[in-house]
Amino acid sequence: MRWDDAFVEHEGAVARLRFAHMAAALPRMVGVVLRAGWETDPRALAGVVVAQAGQGLTTAFGLVAVNGVLSSLFANGPTDDKLRESLPALALLALVSVGMALLTAWSTAMSGRLEPQVERAVSLRYYRSVTEVEIAATERPEVQRHLDAGKFGTDSARRMLSLSVGVANVVIGMVAAAVVLASLHWALLPMLLAIALPKAWGAVRSARREYVSRRHWVDHRRAVATLLQYLTMPHAAGEIRAHAAGSLLLRGYEEMSGLMETEQRRLARAQAATDLAAAAFSGLASVGCYGVLWWLLTSGGLPMAVGGTAVVAIRTSTARLTSLVQQVNRMYEEMLRLSDTEEAIQIASGHAIPRTGRPLPAPVREIQVRDVSFTYPGATVPALHRVDVSVRRGEVTALVGANGSGKSTLARILGGLLLSDSGEVWWVGGKAGGDGEDGGEGERVEVREAARADVFRSVGMLTQDFPNWQMTAAANIAIGAGDRPRDAARLKEAARAAGVDELIEGLPHGWDSIVFKGYERGVQLSGGQWQKLGTARSLYRGAPFLLVDEPTSALDPHAEIEAFDRLRTLADSGVAVVLVTHRLAATASADHIYVLDRGHIAEGGTHGELMGRPGGLYRGMFDAQAAQYGLTASSAEGVPAPRDDTAAQPR
């Protein structure tokens, strides 16, 4: 049993493995690598090509020189004369050796310079494409699988280049030998081919078998690697020891490695059988070849010197052939991985977020969600069903509801990260506090038509599972503004507003401390400290629409109150704050509260209005929380009052 058979189906890969397909794909993939090389460093690529061609020529001259030496030595006459006559050919042979050494050194230098650049170029293309894919597309397993598989081919580009150089070197050398041999006697060329073909067949067969096996075991391997990673992860250290999870994982590792070893044994046996068959055919061809040579020499069809040259050529070509077989074998494997990367890039560009679109009105006053439904790929129940919501600048809009009711999904729709299946999301222009209605004074753009880069620029977010970057404290905040130049004063201001400035400045390396233990300047932050850092990041972004999803789940009571006050202040300064939370004490001061229930808006209004509905969902949830503190709804006076109930507009 493999780790999970459901994961490992990969019909595409198997379909691609037909010989004709592979033979056609190889030049295409070499083309990809060469194009990448040409785009990054044309001089180095030209250097490699010239060096390879030069090596082919020197090989040919080498054989001609060998033939010259042998012809002189096998000629009639005194030995001294024969040796003297062979001197020019010997000098040519020496020159050829020097030329070969120089060209090899040049090729090594140039390809060493080119390889990392090619890897970088392919990696950049791949990672750029996958990060531009619509999030909804990445939720589709077939897309996700292709995008994931592409990851393994980025360093294959580098290896493909080095192998292409190696293969080109051997092939050019062999072609040169073949030309020289054919010019000596026509029968010598088919002999060389007869030795070469069985080995080439064996190489392709083994590469195919290994690739199929790897594709089938890819998730198993990944699972084994993950098991081992857990054993050294700091956040798992407690459970590894206290719950004895470590021994369970190690047992799993042993069992799963055992299965993989069985597969490795199967592959090794199959490869040995293939190698043996290839060697047998190749050996038979060699025997035949030397037999023909013998017959040609004895029947006088070939001069002795040419026979000697042929033996040298066949022996060096056979040695080259062994290296060729090994390199072609590896090249096929790398080619298959690289073609996964190319396929991933193609699929990614088919699902890319459009780069163009209508600019958003400036400034945007409001986002209006109208009749929006959304179902996650593969899900049977919609996460959102015919939802209507308005989010205005200058206000705090709270989204509340039970787990799984659709709050985070709605926040992602508001931020343009997910596009609805039906309904519209309008970005409406006008000044904060203006009262233009749909189609009124404010120009409006539907998110599908909008330049999505504008949409993203207008949104800041702090998600439930925001990333904890393994970087410095400063970088963890500055990354909120993407690649905008860092502004130290604003950075400090954001940290101060999030209540994390003193903590950072008190760290051993201050702003330059890496907020992840294990690095040289690494420190460990607590969950709440991370949450403050995340808040600072979203504040530093300075976007007019701020979407915060449970921003205080890890904060102590004082920090939590401060965080909610800060959101209120932000809204008062003109920002639209969308607050997803289960802390209903905080939503009491929101300008508008939407209550979601299984994907639809069940209730909407201010805290006062919603509390005025006996039996309502919001009131039920609020009462449940208040009861934990021994308060009843009517006695829950301690919660912050709505800012100004009368000012909040009905929607």
Ligand SMILES: Nc1ncnc2c1ncn2[C@@H]1O[C@H](COP(=O)(O)OP(=O)(O)OP(=O)(O)O)[C@@H](O)[C@H]1O
């Ligand atoms: N990536 C996803 N793929 C498939 N279904 C998803 C995905 N994310 C969420 N869902 C489903 O969509 C529904 C709404 O999820 P959502 O995360 O929006 O709820 P929520 O109200 O934010 O929940 P919580 O309060 O637990 O954070 C749930 O049924 C959830 O299982």
